[in-house]
Each structure stands twice: as C-alpha cells, then as structure tokens.
Amino acid sequence: MDYVAGWREATGAVVEQAVSFGTWFGGVRMRPARTFIGEVDEAEASGQVWRDEVRVRPTAELDRDALARLVEVDADPFEVELYERAADPQVLLIDRAQRSRAGQYARHVQRLRERQQRQGS
Numbered sequence: 001m002d003y004v005a006g007w008r009e010a011t012g013a014v015v016e017q018a019v020s021f022g023t024w025f026g027g028v029r030m031r032p033a034r035t036f037i038g039e040v041d042e043a044e045a046s047g048q049v050w051r052d053e054v055r056v057r058p059t060a061e062l063d064r065d066a067l068a069r070l071v072e073v074d075a076d077p078f079e080v081e082l083y084e085r086a087a088d089p090q091v092l093l094i095d096r097a098q099r100s101r102a103g104q105y106a107r108h109v110q111r112l113r114e115r116q117q118r119q120g121s
Contacts, residue, residue: 051102060086060095 067083085091 047105051105054098054102059099060092064092 064083064086067079067086071079071083
C-alpha cells in the first residue's frame, strides 16, 4: 500500500478531496482540504492554495529581523548563514512580488464577484 492510499484509508474522503485538488506537496498535506462547490480545475485549486500560503506566511522582512536578533545574541554559523540568505535583496524582492501578485489576484476576483452581483441583481 502506498503512502497516499494509507492516508485515504485512515482519513477517508477528506484525503481523497485533498489529493484530487492538489493540496499535497512532497507527500505532506499543507493545509486541511476545502470544500469546493461546482467544477474546479486542478490548476486553479493549486493556485489558490499557493496564494493562501503567501498571505499567511510571515514576510521576508520579519524573518530577516528575527534572524538578525538571533545572530546578535548567538552568532552560530548556521544562524549567520540563514540570516545572510534572508537578508539577500533578491529574496526580499521575490517575497514582495509574490505578495503583490497574490493581492492583485484577490482584488481581481473581488471585482469579478462584484460585477456578477451587479449584473445578477
């Protein structure tokens, strides 16, 4: 029995739903399965999971600041390397771009819903 099949037996339909909508990454379930109404394509569901993860994770600036405080107290070589990676301008730019893209999409979806409600009313 493979890993996913074992989870299906243990948890039933929730795992089936999670697997079918792409919320598994590397064999690890990242968040609870959602209930989708209607037809949802796998790419859209996967994109929504990514956008949710981007919104809830701490910003790269917060990570950098926390690691800086940690390095000030205890300059362990591993912690210094983590700080250097977190302080990399490219990492900060990528984090900002991902957050910006997730926000733009959320506003786009909100505008589409508002437009549908206006047309339906």
